[in-house]
Amino acid sequence: xxxxxxxxxxxxxxxxxxxxxxxxxxxxxxxxxxxxxxxxxxxxxxxxxxxxxxxxxxxxxxxxxxxxxxxxxxxxxxxxxxxxxxxxxxxxxxxxxxxxxxxxxxxxxxxxxxxxxxxxxxxxxxxxxxxxxxxxxxxxxxxxxxxxxxxxxxxxxxxxxxxxxxxxxxxxxxxxxxxxxxxxxxxxxxxxxxxxxxxxxxxxxxxxxxxxxxxxxxxxxxxxxxxxxxxxxxxxxxxxxxxxxxxxxxxxxxxxxxxxxxxxxxxxxxxxxxxxxxxxxxxxxxxxxxxxxxxxxxxxxxxxxxxxxxxxxxxxxxxxxxxxxxxxxxxxxxxxxxxxxxxxxxxxxxxxxxxxxxxxxxxxxxxxxxxxxxxxxxxxxxxxxxxxxxxxxxxxxxxxxxxx
Amino acid sequence: xxxxxxxxxxxxxxxxxxxxxxxxxxxxxxxxxxxxxxxxxxxxxxxxxxxxxxxxxxxxxxxxxxxxxxxxxxxxxxxxxxxxxxxxxxxxx
Numbered sequence: 001x002x003x004x005x006x007x008x009x010x011x012x013x014x015x016x017x018x019x020x021x022x023x024x025x026x027x028x029x030x031x032x033x034x035x036x037x038x039x040x041x042x043x044x045x046x047x048x049x050x051x052x053x054x055x056x057x058x059x060x061x062x063x064x065x066x067x068x069x070x071x072x073x074x075x076x077x078x079x080x081x082x083x084x085x086x087x088x089x090x091x092x093x094x095x096x097x098x099x100x101x102x103x104x105x106x107x108x109x110x111x112x113x114x115x116x117x118x119x120x121x122x123x124x125x126x127x128x129x130x131x132x133x134x135x136x137x138x139x140x141x142x143x144x145x146x147x148x149x150x151x152x153x154x155x156x157x158x159x160x161x162x163x164x165x166x167x168x169x170x171x172x173x174x175x176x177x178x179x180x181x182x183x184x185x186x187x188x189x190x191x192x193x194x195x196x197x198x199x200x201x202x203x204x205x206x207x208x209x210x211x212x213x214x215x216x217x218x219x220x221x222x223x224x225x226x227x228x229x230x231x232x233x234x235x236x237x238x239x240x241x242x243x244x245x246x247x248x249x250x251x252x253x254x255x256x257x258x259x260x261x262x263x264x265x266x267x268x269x270x271x272x273x274x275x276x277x278x279x280x281x282x283x284x285x286x287x288x289x290x291x292x293x294x295x296x297x298x299x300x301x302x303x304x305x306x307x308x309x310x311x312x313x314x315x316x317x318x319x320x321x322x323x324x325x326x327x328x329x330x331x332x333x334x335x336x337x338x339x340x341x342x343x344x345x346x347x348x349x350x351x352x353x354x355x356x357x358x359x360x361x362x363x364x365x366x367x368x369x370x371x372x373x374x375x376x377x378x379x380x381x382x383x384x385x386x387x388x389x390x391x392x393x394x395x396x397x398x399x400x401x402x403x404x
Numbered sequence: 405x406x407x408x409x410x411x412x413x414x415x416x417x418x419x420x421x422x423x424x425x426x427x428x429x430x431x432x433x434x435x436x437x438x439x440x441x442x443x444x445x446x447x448x449x450x451x452x453x454x455x456x457x458x459x460x461x462x463x464x465x466x467x468x469x470x471x472x473x474x475x476x477x478x479x480x481x482x483x484x485x486x487x488x489x490x491x492x493x494x495x496x497x
Contacts (some may be wrong), residue, residue, distance in 0.1 A: 163475055163478050168481060168485075171488070171489035172489060173489050173493060174490060175493075187497075188497075292485070295438055298481070301456070301472060302472065302473045303463050303466075303473055303474075304474060305469075314477070314478065314481060319474075341435070341436040343436055343438040344437075344496050344497060347496050
């Protein structure tokens, strides 16, 4: 008997067994039917226990929890729905599953522990079924009530504060570098760097970018060297132990407007102009957000007043931003003669900031395209090989042999 | 070169002012494509605009400071943004 256990027989013999106390659920409902018919059980010589008994215990627990109506699905997301509402619904759902599941599992346990009492069990069971049905509908009603209360409580606070708090949702602009194989517009990056240098660098640092990063992306090496040489950099102690200043080199970082955050806050009325090296990755939907913010300075809506020192911008969370409108038509004169409108400067500076945050984007896209293609070929090959190997087992034949 | 930080918050974007500026200057005066598209998208977003104007009228008498038209304002500008966004970059270099 042990030897046959280790080989998977090519043909399995199916034996008929007598009626077992198997509880069979109908999927999608919480009612039970008792299987009182003779049940076919697939039993090989290896299995000690009929699969029916063991399997349905596990199966019943799983199917009960999945067959209970999911409360969260009943409530269609409505405008203004918040995280707290969803959490409330999920909590209610978990509660129902616990309560409902506990009731039903208790019944199951009692059922399975008294296998010999077929007839009395059945009558007891039918009465229990009725109880379970009314109980489950009661549980369901409780769940819906709980969901409704949670929804009402959170809805009242949602509509008033949410809109300005989150800021106006920014639209999606069709960036030239958006496609799966699209590169940056490097002319735009060059113009964007010019805008940054002339408009933004007076307040915003970009301390993670070096001049050498610009070589080959926006400027030639000579141009970058010349740009770097315009700044003064404090360098390490000399032989006499003193710090000295020298003109910049390619390896130096872009200059910072303020020595530290406190100085920046002091110079800007308490607000800190954030470092822009990673800003398009540091904000949700960063590229579209930054463009919308820079070009979105408008008059505030009726009833909103912004205090002195702040400015209204609908895209900024809360609406009151410390930065004034910086992009104005003709603020910069582009080297390549492109008209420097507000939208043009916004697009260029966001292209520059996108590159600064993700300089590896072009290489990443090329690599991604190549490897996804190769791996899908490998997937096809692996699928074929798996099916080839498994075809032996999957084409087995089963013979039904009735034992009297 | 430091930009003069002029306060542009109170500039109106009404059609009349826009066209006066346009006709006063020489022909090489740049026209901001975003402003132009926002104006041209106004007819598409008349409904939220009227809602906003109705709201403004409603809260005109109010002095409590708690009433505001942010919702209608957002609806209007969201409509305009949706209209402008696909067309804007075609007008830029």
